[in-house]
Amino acid sequence: MTAAVHISANALTAVYLVSAVCFILALKALSSPRTARYGNLVGVAGMVIAIVFTFLAQDPGHDWVIGAGMGLGALVAVPAARKVPMTAMPQMVAIFNGVGGLAAAVISLAEYLHDLPSGVPAQKGVPIVFALVVGCVSFAGSMLAFAKLQELMTGRPVVYPGQQIVNGVIGVAVVSLGVVVVVTPHLVAITLLAILSLALGAGIVLPVGGADTPVLISLLNSFTGLAVAADGFVLDNVILIIAGTLVGASGALLTKMMSDAMGRSLPNIVFGAFGAAPAVGAEAGAQLEGRTVRSGDARDIATLLAYSRKVMIVPGYGLAVAQAQHVAVELARALEARGVEVAYAIHPVAGRMPGHMNVLLADANAPYEDLKEMDQANDEFPSTDVVLVVGANDVVNPAARADPTSPIYGMPILNVDSAANVIFLKRSMRPGFSGVDNALLYDPKTTLLFGDAKDSLTKLLADVKSS
Amino acid sequence: MISDAVDLLVIFVLAAFLGFEVISKVPSILHTPLMSGSNAIHGIILVGAMIIASQAQGTVQLALAFVAVFLATLNIVGGVVVTDRMLDMFKSRQQRKAPEPRDGAKSDSNS
Numbered sequence: 001m002t003a004a005v006h007i008s009a010n011a012l013t014a015v016y017l018v019s020a021v022c023f024i025l026a027l028k029a030l031s032s033p034r035t036a037r038y039g040n041l042v043g044v045a046g047m048v049i050a051i052v053f054t055f056l057a058q059d060p061g062h063d064w065v066i067g068a069g070m071g072l073g074a075l076v077a078v079p080a081a082r083k084v085p086m087t088a089m090p091q092m093v094a095i096f097n098g099v100g101g102l103a104a105a106v107i108s109l110a111e112y113l114h115d116l117p118s119g120v121p122a123q124k125g126v127p128i129v130f131a132l133v134v135g136c137v138s139f140a141g142s143m144l145a146f147a148k149l150q151e152l153m154t155g156r157p158v159v160y161p162g163q164q165i166v167n168g169v170i171g172v173a174v175v176s177l178g179v180v181v182v183v184t185p186h187l188v189a190i191t192l193l194a195i196l197s198l199a200l201g202a203g204i205v206l207p208v209g210g211a212d213t214p215v216l217i218s219l220l221n222s223f224t225g226l227a228v229a230a231d232g233f234v235l236d237n238v239i240l241i242i243a244g245t246l247v248g249a250s251g252a253l254l255t256k257m258m259s260d261a262m263g264r265s266l267p268n269i270v271f272g273a274f275g276a277a278p279a280v281g282a283e284a285g286a287q288l289e290g291r292t293v294r295s296g297d298a299r300d301i302a303t304l305l306a307y308s309r310k311v312m313i314v315p316g317y318g319l320a321v322a323q324a325q326h327v328a329v330e331l332a333r334a335l336e337a338r339g340v341e342v343a344y345a346i347h348p349v350a351g352r353m354p355g356h357m358n359v360l361l362a363d364a365n366a367p368y369e370d371l372k373e374m375d376q377a378n379d380e381f382p383s384t385d386v387v388l389v390v391g392a393n394d395v396v397n398p399a400a401r402a403d404p405t406s407p408i409y410g411m412p413i414l415n416v417d418s419a420a421n422v423i424f425l426k427r428s429m430r431p432g433f434s435g436v437d438n439a440l441l442y443d444p445k446t447t448l449l450f451g452d453a454k455d456s457l458t459k460l461l462a463d464v465k466s467s
Numbered sequence: 468m469i470s471d472a473v474d475l476l477v478i479f480v481l482a483a484f485l486g487f488e489v490i491s492k493v494p495s496i497l498h499t500p501l502m503s504g505s506n507a508i509h510g511i512i513l514v515g516a517m518i519i520a521s522q523a524q525g526t527v528q529l530a531l532a533f534v535a536v537f538l539a540t541l542n543i544v545g546g547v548v549v550t551d552r553m554l555d556m557f558k559s560r561q562q563r564k565a566p567e568p569r570d571g572a573k574s575d576s577n578s
Contacts, residue, residue, distance in 0.1 A: 023508050024489055030504040031493045037554045043508055044547055054514045058521040062529065065520045069533045070513075073540025081548035092549050093503050096510075100542035103512045103535045110519045110531040123472060218502050225505070228512045229482075233475055235518050241475055242482045243511040249486025251505055254498065261495050348495035355496040359553055373495075 007057040015053040016239035022046025023243050027250055050239050086360055087320040090214055090353040091149040097221045098142030104227035105135030105194065111234050112190055124234060125182035131230035132190070133174055133197045138223040140201030145217050148209060149352060157209035164271070167203040174200055204270065211394065212269045214353045215258045219266070222251025261348045262411055293429070296447040298456065301423055302463030308385035310341045312377065314414055315357045316350050318391015318427060322453035325364040328390060331461045332366070338464070343370045345377030345387075347395035347414050377414055384419040391425060391453045397438045408436055422446045425456045500553040507546025513539035 023046045029039025084092050108131035148155045177193045208216050225247030232240030259266050305311055332342040350357045389396055399406040400413045416422050417440055449456050493501055516539045520532035
């Protein structure tokens with residue numbers, strides 16, 4: 001059979017150039033709030049161009065396989081991505097990244113099988129092994145990160161004695177087996193290599209937990225990009241190399257920016273087992289024991305809010321879990337109607353992903369100009385009467401500023417303790433995602449209102465309206 | 468084929484530098500959408516999956532190709548839709564205030 005439309009290799013490369021320019025413009029546009037939406041569209045355009053022309057240039061004999069695979073993929077992905085609540089977005093990024101990594105690994109395996117009868121030259125064997133290993137690591141790691149964020153397993157770091165050594169041994173085994181596969185191509189060896197690579201991916205992610213998980217997903221995203229680029233070398237395909245490398249490089253930089261925003265270094269995240277220091281946690285817990293917390297009732301707190309001049313709302317993961325963003329914005333409106341100045345203080349990594357809170361509040365139609373970034377909010381706290389912390393903990397924990405033994409020491413926080421009053425809406429006294437206790441809860445100027453964030457806010461709203 | 472290994476290496480190295488340069492300063496609220504957007508872009512691996520599919524010999528290779536096409540499509544479609552939903556927050560207020568079209572709403576307002 002011959003292709004219905006004849007597209008020369010040169011013409012296809014020219015199409016790929018257009019597509020590559022689209023991807024570059026897309027990444028550029030995605031870096032600025034004004035152009036971000038346009039960026040996503042340009043990326044889609046580049047994708048469609050490359051796919052359509054590749055499809056047309058192919059020998060159409062197996063088109064039904066491609067059609068079936070794409071149809072089924074779209075059928076699964078669209079509802080999954082549409083229906084998932086905004087709170088679960090981080091997990092979805094992890095899943096869709098993981099399957100991309102697995103696709104890269106499967107492609108390199110298929111190409112290896114295809115070439116095996118005639119022998120695989122080392123020049124091709126090296127990128128095949130690279131794509132297989134990195135793709136498998138990205139897949140296994142992303143799935144484990146998904147399980148952690150979805151709370152299918154503990155979100156905390158999982159550590160055991162000798163973990164680094166075990167991971168090191170698997171790493172060495174992967175590299176040696178990779179060399180074997182390149183030098184003496186063999187089906188069993190490459191299968192074993194794939195399995196070991198999956199184990200390595202899981203081994204890398206297992207000890208990472210808490211607020212570090214999103215940074216790790218960004219790192220794995222960068223890995224998938226590199227696996228895709230390696231497949232570009234395997235298949236002699238320019239667009240795979242360009243797009244994969246763009247994602248690999250920009251993803252690495254983005255990962256660094258994300259870890260910087262949390263005041264942590266990348267090696268520290270990958271090897272540090274954040275929040276896994278039970279000794280430190282226990283010590284801090286003992287120190288805090290014996291102190292009492294003040295819990296108030298909704299009516300008193302509503303009165304305090306209603307008669308303040310300035311209120312700042314600090315949203316956190318608890319707000320996201322309870323889907324309380326709409327009630328929070330309604331409460332802000334009710335207060336504003338009484339002449340209270342209300343703003344939202346957004347910590348860059350509040351929630352489970354940077355920007356998580358912005359997404360939720362925008363979803364509830366909170367005015368964009370009322371969302372204050374951390375530095376701006378910290379300037380305003382000293383003149384604030386009441387800070388209302390809704391389901392946040394680590395991002396307002398003064399230990400990050402004051403206690404060098406704390407695992408979150410050095411992370412930039414919202415200095416809510418500089419406001420006159422602090423109110424925490426919390427489900428329980430359980431510590432935050434990092435597992436670190438918060439001394440601010442025991443501060444005399446702090447009042448706690450226990451309960452689901454949405455229920456508490458609804459009560460406050462009713463009481464503010466009636467007071 | 469059309470290019471030799473050195474050409475590809477040149478492209479790779481230049482793309483790597485470009486990747487670092489193209490996103491210089493990203494505000495933290497865009498970290499997650501940018502990650503999601505670049506996640507969608509590596510869905511370009513679908514091109515590779517299509518190449519594998521067209522040259523597949525035998526059932527095993529064809530099955531692998533099918534799996535690869537399926538997974539790559541998940542990556543693209545899921546990545547794009549998730550990114551789009553995240554970026555909804557950058558719609559201007561006016562755009563967002565427009566009533567959301569709901570099922571059946573059209574037939575009510577028209578007629």
